[in-house]
Amino acid sequence: MNPKIALFGAGGKMGVRLSRNLIGSPYTVAHVEPGAAGRQRLHDELGISAQPADTALAGAQVVVLAVPDTLIGRLAAEIAPQLQPGTLVITLDAAAPFAGHLPARPDLSYFVTHPCHPTIFSPEVHTPGAPDYFGGGTAPQSIVNALMQGPEAHYALGEAIARTLYQPILRSYRVTVDQMALLEPGLSETVCATLLDTMREAMDEVVARGVPADCARDFLLGHMTILAAVIFKQIPGQFSDACNKAIVNGKPRLLRDDWRQVFDREEIAESIRRIT
The missing domain is CATH 3.40.50.720 (NAD(P)-binding Rossmann-like Domain)
Known part of the structure; x- marks a missing residue:
């Protein structure tokens, strides 16, 4: 029944x-x-x-x-x-x-x-x-x-x-409920949404520096597709040496060394406290 x-x-x-x-x-x-x-x-x-x-x-x-x-x-x-x-x-x-x-x-x-x-x-x-x-x-x-x-x-x-x-x-x-909390808000919002919002701000910045808005949007979204396909192994492939060097040099400029602590239980609990 x-x-x-x-x-x-x-x-x-x-x-x-x-x-x-x-x-x-x-x-x-x-x-x-x-x-x-x-x-x-x-x-x-x-x-x-x-x-x-x-x-x-x-x-x-x-x-x-x-x-x-x-x-x-x-x-x-x-x-x-x-x-x-x-x-x-x-x-x-x-x-x-x-x-x-x-x-x-x-x-x-x-x-x-x-x-x-x-x-x-x-x-x-x-x-x-x-x-x-x-x-x-x-x-x-x-x-x-x-x-x-x-x-x-x-x-x-x-x-x-x-x-x-x-x-x-x-x-x-x-x-488990704890694992689901790692996925959201941890992975999906604290990390993914934050980095995507930063990417949008970066797009706005290059527009402010003179790149046409439609050009910047097409360029960013197009690269998001192919870069994601390679990073998440949707397709076989590898980045160029130049791209790999840009990642190595870019991470310390954009991310704190201790960024993975956002997944610590006390950090997740505080994020959820703010949400609820």
Whole structure:
């Protein structure tokens, strides 16, 4: 028997994506959206009517919290008294669980799942007329999952639901909550987003020094593609001696020697504290 899912935040940007992918699934879904704009969006885009939280939670075996990290702790505390023992609570990010914002209920199961998003080398990302940079549409993506607490059977259930939420799926990985925190915010935001933002600032700088803006953008994005393909071994190849020398000389100018400490647990914990 497939469980009933209570989806909180169903009318938000992420919630609508999940609601769309749950249409036609074997699960019974009750959608909860407190905001008027979100309820209207849910109705206009998907023809779905939101329900009061009490109604949605009645008989729900699974609760999905598709709300911002800053709200998860408060929302989870509010609904916890209505959750029956054995309920599977799913969050879409490791931040709040890592920070200890979920209720201390050993009789509940906590499952965390997060999308990897389609890789830059996925051809479906660039489908003409319908590009899918985020995932959950036409481009396959991998997902990462963690069972924070609960019986092993709830990992299988959580992963099955996650595959529906984020379809189409390329691969599914099982990690711990701590490992997921290394991936985000550590790898994806603290490192990747920061360096990409720096690259954008570097592009703006060469434009300020006289290079035409379109030229600088095409030059940078084109080099990002081929350099990434070589660095991440998407294709066989190697850099020129000049490029390798530029990397050796550039790293100490751009990066601190101790930059890897951003992955230390106390650093991750402080980053998550700021996020949540």
